[in-house]
Amino acid sequence: MKLLPNAPAAVDLDFAPARRRRPGALGWSLLAIGLLAASFAGYEFWAAERELDERAALVARLRTELRQERPQQAVRNAALVSAEEREPADRVAGALNADWASFFADLADASHPEVALLELQGDAARGSLRMVGEAQSVEAAFAYVDRLQRAGMLREARIDSHEWVTQGPQMVVRFVLTAQWRPAS
Template identity: 25%
Template sequence: MHTIELDYVRKHEKLAGKALLMVLAALLVLLLSAWYYLSVSHEVERRAQRVADNRHTLQRLQPARERPRDKGLDQAINQANAVWQSLNQPWPALFSALEQSKTDDVALLAVEPDPLKHSVRITAEVKKREAMLSYIERLEQQPGLGSVVLLEHHINQQDNEKPFRFSVLAAWKPEP
């Protein structure tokens, strides 16, 4: 029969080599993890700096917020715009239309243009009612005027000839 060897104090050299190998592998994994953490940390810092630079550039490129304007300045601007708009009207077309429709029977007393409403009020006198009606028809035929409306008419009793005084309102068409 074989003898049984019972050695309870045997050295385990194979296990010591494996343990050392495991410790070295764990240390390598730890070093690689630390290196990866540092590289990611540097990348995050670099991108955060780029975001901050972009925000600064964006703030610099955005227009400055307007401060509230003075009401007096707004009123002056509106008045200047109204003057500019009244000057920037087709005056030659209006005067040409009035001159072309004028006859010897009609005496123009007033021409009151309203550039903002694109209308003109004309006050005139005639000796006969027919001359008034024909003048209104001639105004309607002018290309610079449209929708001529008789606003008022009356006989001037103070004058010996008793002429008809009338007012018309015409739309003032802009030049094409």
């Protein structure tokens, strides 16, 4: 039916055809391959999880055996080690087992915005400590030493040397501090 004599013909826009296409052999084979790959990955995951559970059980069993064996082994080893061999080992163990947490807590308590630590060398076995720091003034450096000594873990704290250093637009005092450290027993 034409309404206008010069009108163009009616356009039929149909982007979705009415009939559905059935999946072909390629679609079914891709689906089968995908299902096969998914089942293989699932099996691998299951096998890895089983192996992980077995290893966790083995570790738990070995830890239990080790806990039961350690006291007996310590008694046997103590009899095998002479006093000469035990003395250096005890010194090293003492240095490693020093109360570092308290030391660093006291160091943090004594901190001040005008003082910055650059280097810290502590020897718990000898009880010595060497620190290099920078302060905005000599008075701030001496006040820092005083705060460290009042914290209780250091004795005979002193500034061995100091020098003025230019840092950007300002001058700072670089100092070397030595002290005797009293590790908590």
